[in-house]
Amino acid sequence: MADEVVSQIKKGHIHKLLSMGRRMDGRSADEYRSITVEAGIIGSAQGSARVRIGNTDVVVGVKMDVGSPFPDTPDRGVLTTNAELIPMASPTFEPGPPDQNAIELSRVVDRGIRESEMIDLQKLCIVEGEEVWINFLDIYVLDYDGNLFDACFYGAVAALRNTIVPAEKHEKGDDYPMPLRHYPIQTTAVKIENSILFDPALDEEMVADARLTVTTDENGDLRAMQKGLAGALTLDEVNEIIDTSLRLSKGLREIIG
Amino acid sequence: MSEIVDDIKFIDEEGKRIDGRRVDEMRPLKIEAGVLKRADGSAYLEWGDNKVMAAVYGPRECHPRHMQNPSRAIIQCRYNMMSFSVSDRKRPGPDRRSIEISKIISEALENVVFTENFPRTSIDVYIEVLQANAGTRVAGLTAASVALADAGIPMRDLVPAVAVGKADGHIILDLNGKEDNFGSADLPIAMIPRTGEVLLMQMDGHMTMEELDLALSYAKKACQEIYDIQRDALHRRYASQAGTEDDNDDDDDLPDEEA
Numbered sequence: 001m002a003d004e005v006v007s008q009i010k011k012g013h014i015h016k017l018l019s020m021g022r023r024m025d026g027r028s029a030d031e032y033r034s035i036t037v038e039a040g041i042i043g044s045a046q047g048s049a050r051v052r053i054g055n056t057d058v059v060v061g062v063k064m065d066v067g068s069p070f071p072d073t074p075d076r077g078v079l080t081t082n083a084e085l086i087p088m089a090s091p092t093f094e095p096g097p098p099d100q101n102a103i104e105l106s107r108v109v110d111r112g113i114r115e116s117e118m119i120d121l122q123k124l125c126i127v128e129g130e131e132v133w134i135n136f137l138d139i140y141v142l143d144y145d146g147n148l149f150d151a152c153f154y155g156a157v158a159a160l161r162n163t164i165v166p167a168e169k170h171e172k173g174d175d176y177p178m179p180l181r182h183y184p185i186q187t188t189a190v191k192i193e194n195s196i197l198f199d200p201a202l203d204e205e206m207v208a209d210a211r212l213t214v215t216t217d218e219n220g221d222l223r224a225m226q227k228g229l230a231g232a233l234t235l236d237e238v239n240e241i242i243d244t245s246l247r248l249s250k251g252l253r254e255i256i257g
Numbered sequence: 258m259s260e261i262v263d264d265i266k267f268i269d270e271e272g273k274r275i276d277g278r279r280v281d282e283m284r285p286l287k288i289e290a291g292v293l294k295r296a297d298g299s300a301y302l303e304w305g306d307n308k309v310m311a312a313v314y315g316p317r318e319c320h321p322r323h324m325q326n327p328s329r330a331i332i333q334c335r336y337n338m339m340s341f342s343v344s345d346r347k348r349p350g351p352d353r354r355s356i357e358i359s360k361i362i363s364e365a366l367e368n369v370v371f372t373e374n375f376p377r378t379s380i381d382v383y384i385e386v387l388q389a390n391a392g393t394r395v396a397g398l399t400a401a402s403v404a405l406a407d408a409g410i411p412m413r414d415l416v417p418a419v420a421v422g423k424a425d426g427h428i429i430l431d432l433n434g435k436e437d438n439f440g441s442a443d444l445p446i447a448m449i450p451r452t453g454e455v456l457l458m459q460m461d462g463h464m465t466m467e468e469l470d471l472a473l474s475y476a477k478k479a480c481q482e483i484y485d486i487q488r489d490a491l492h493r494r495y496a497s498q499a500g501t502e503d504d505n506d507d508d509d510d511l512p513d514e515e516a
Binding site: 041042043044045048055057059061062063065082084086087088089090091094095097136138140142143144145 | 293314341349
């Protein structure tokens with residue numbers, strides 16, 4: 001993602017508009033682009049979703065299998081998250097194993113899901129210490145136009161919310177819906193000079209100084225955060241971003257379904 | 258699995274297949290061109306239970322450099338199945354099967370693109386299988402050639418492709434997943450209807466010469482049908498572009514006032 005280039009002219013233009021309180025596409029600072037969610041689109045997956053935020057387009061699938069628990073959590077299912085920045089999605093993405101951008105992306109999504117305790121992993125234990133459900137959460141970016149963090153997170157949440165545990169196929173009784181405990185929502189904002197902008201489009205992301213991703217749950221509690229890029233945020237700015245994130249999360253939860 | 262093969266009847270008394278199709282009938286095919294913003298050209302295809310996305314970048318600088326050809330462009334295709342596209346999760350990343358498929362698809366496309374117009378460049382074709390149900394390589398090639406045309410790359414023609422196979426002793430067109438698993442032959446083929454040229458062909462299993470003739474006649478008819486659907490997808494793409502001027506314009510970044 002860091003390899004995208006933006007011309008000086010465009011950079012200057014973005015700064016100039018921001019100094020007048022405007023964004024390139026006419027949105028207000030805390031306004032998301034239009035979000036669409038199609039859940040359950042992949043029949044071969046246990047759960048799936050395709051999410052678009054503006055032109056950004058991602059597809060997420062959940063595959064489940066029976067396996068061994070980690071020794072330190074013998075009574076819990078396992079969550080494995082993987083994100084691929086496939087070369088289809090951008091002229092700067094290259095084939096090959098996940099680079100550091102893809103790894104940060106998948107770890108941020110994983111942390112939001114895991115730390116919010118969205119999945120009731122204890123209910124995914126079959127025989128303590130021996131057999132548990134393994135969840136593979138696989139994310140593919142199809143089209144990259146900024147804010148992959150949120151697009152991938154919404155895709156993961158929507159996919160998990162329509163996941164069916166394939167118990168019958170593994171002779172573990174009847175199929176049942178994925179046991180869920182919480183409904184986390186994540187937002188991402190960037191700082192460009194002195195402006196804080198939510199849901200950065202690609203051009204904005206390219207000139208951003210700092211980025212902050214915030215995950216909260218349905219009770220309004222904080223569950224995960226990730227600051228990125230070299231620029232600094234003041235504590236006031238951090239608080240402002242968290243407050244706005246909480247305010248936006250209700251509407252986002254309705255859209256994601 | 259092989260011991261239950263005999264128990265499945267792939268063709269019933271009325272000559273219908275397990276999904277109700279005739280032996281020479283294709284699964285429903287839908288193609289949409291120009292579905293991604295960043296790619297120079299793209300196409301999304303649903304063919305029975307297959308879901309495939311294709312994207313094209315280029316002609317652009319060739320990486321790795323030593324693969325540059327001073328007299329023409331090279332076509333580099335990457336065919337990939339998403340981990341959740343099949344019933345047991347596939348480990349992400351290329352395997353030997355997908356590398357072979359990428360190679361033969363590149364070669365088929367190289368035939369139709371005017372590569373001599375773009376020396377030293379690479380035209381990169383990316384095929385992602387979102388959901389797989391037999392015949393993904395022909396679905397990928399069919400989508401890729403629409404994506405190339407959508408990218409505005411000069412081509413001699415589109416490349417329609419289909420698989421013909423054999424199950425229950427019958428030659429059948431466009432096998433579905435079940436038929437493919439238990440079938441006794443598989444023949445994926447790409448053929449340009451206008452010229453009758455074959456650009457991709459593989460075969461495994463067992464067929465008599467008579468069966469091969471029948472299979473090829475099914476394939477020929479199907480390729481014409483697929484070709485019409487490919488053309489229609491491009492027509493709709495250009496009609497929608499003509500209708501809404503700013504809608505699909507990729508260079509929409511700067512409002513006027515920047516000068």
